[in-house]
Amino acid sequence: MATVSRGVVLRAFGQPLTLEEAEVPQPEPGALVAEVTYGGVCGTDVHLHHGNLPIPTPVILGHEAVGRVWKLGPGVERDFTGAPLREGDTVAWASGIPCGHCYWCVIERERTLCADRKVYGINQRFDVWPHLSGGWADYVYLQPGSAVFRLPDGVPPEHAIALGCAGPTAVHGVLERIGVGVGETVVVQGSGPVGMAAAMYAHLAGAARVILVGGPASRLDLAREIGVGDVHVDIFATPDPEERIRTVLDETPGRRGADAVLECAGVPAAVAEGFEMARRNGRYLVLGQYTDRGPTAINPHVVTRKQLTVLGSWAFAESHYGRYLRSLPQLASRFALDRLLTTYPLADANRALADVAGGQVMKAVLRPAGAAR
Incomplete structure (x- = not known):
C-alpha cells in the first residue's frame, strides 16, 4: 500500500x-x-x-x-x-x-x-x-x-x-562577506531570526560590543535573556530615526559609530538609517532584503563622505x-x-x-x- x-x-x-x-x-x-x-x-x-x-x-x-x-x-x-x-x-x-x-x-x-x-x-x-x-x-x-x-x-x-535559514545566511553574510573581527563594535538592525543569528555570529567572531536595534519589546527581552546583544534599542519605544541614531552612536567608542552595521530588518528604510550608525571607513552589509519591498531614498554623499564599504549577501x-x-x-x-x-x-x-x-x-x-x- x-x-x-x-x-x-x-x-x-x-x-x-x-x-x-x-x-x-x-x-x-x-x-x-x-x-x-x-x-x-x-x-x-x-x-x-x-x-x-x-x-x-x-x-x-x-x-x-x-x-x-x-x-x-x-x-x-x-x-x-x-x-x-x-x-x-x-x-x-x-x-x-x-x-x-x-x-x-x-x-x-x-x-x-x-x-x-x-x-x-x-x-x-x-x-x-x-x-x-x-x-x-x-x-x-x-x-x-x-x-x-x-x-x-x-x-x-x-x-x-x-x-x-537565518543561521547559514548569517554565516555567509557575517562571517564571509563582511567579516566581523575581534574587538569590533557591531550594530545589528533587526531582531527577528536573521538579526538574532547575525548577532550570535558577531559574538562568536569576537565582537567587543553588539548593539541590537529592533522590536517588538518581547523579542528584545528574549535576546537579553539568552545573552544576544550587549545593548538593545527598541524601535517602537524610540520611533524617531534621528533619536535612534544618536542612541546608537552614544554606545560606540568616541561616538564615532560602529565598525560594521548589519541590516537584517528587511525594511528598505533601515539602510539609510544604518549608514548613519557606521563610523567613517566602516562597513555596511545588506542582508535582510531577500524579497523586494520596494525602493528607498539613500543619500550617496554619506557613502562617499564616510568612505563606507557597502556589501550585499544573497542567501x-x-x-x-x-x-x-x-x-x-x-x-x-x-x-x-x-x-x-x-x-x-x-x-x-x-x-x-x-x-x-x-x-x-x-x-x-x-x-x-x-x-x-
Missing part, C-alpha cells in the same frame, strides 16, 4: 493555505525521502504568501526543515560531507540545488547566485513530480544533487531548526550550511536555542504564518503528527 503525505500548499497569493495529500514516491538513484521532524516558518514565507517574490504555484512551502531518512535511493550511501548515511539517521539539508555548470557556479564560484537554482519550498511545483518538494509536509523528496547532512552527534533537531550555499551545522555546538553552549522555538501542528500552518507575520513569536516551527515518535 502506498504511503501518503500531507503537505501545506500555497495555491493563490494572499489566500489561506490548504492541507492536501500526495503519494510519497520511491526515491530515484541519487535521491532520498525524509520524514519531516520540523518545518521552519520563515519571514520569507510570509512574503511569499503575500506575493512579494515571483514563484510558481501551487507549491508546498517550507525551505527550512530537519527530519529522518525514510528511504535512500540507489547509490545514496553518504551525506554531503562523506559521512555514512543510513535510513533512520537525523538529517538536515540546504534549501537550494545550484545547477553546477553556469557562469556563476563555475567561473565566479558563487553558487548562491545561480539563476537556475532549485529551491525547496519556493520554486518547486506541487503539481509536478515528485510533488513533495517543501518542508511543510509529512515527507519531503530530496532530489539528486541535494546537500544532505547527517546531524553531528549531540546536536538535536531542535537546535538545527532554531535559526532555520547561502552548501558550504555555508555545513559551517552552520558545525557551529551549532558552539551556539548552543552560549545561547539557549530552544527558547527561540514555538511549535505548531502541521494543520495549524495558517496560524503559525499569521503569528510570524505579526511578530508574535521568534521562530515558529511546524511538527507533523508522525514526528512525535
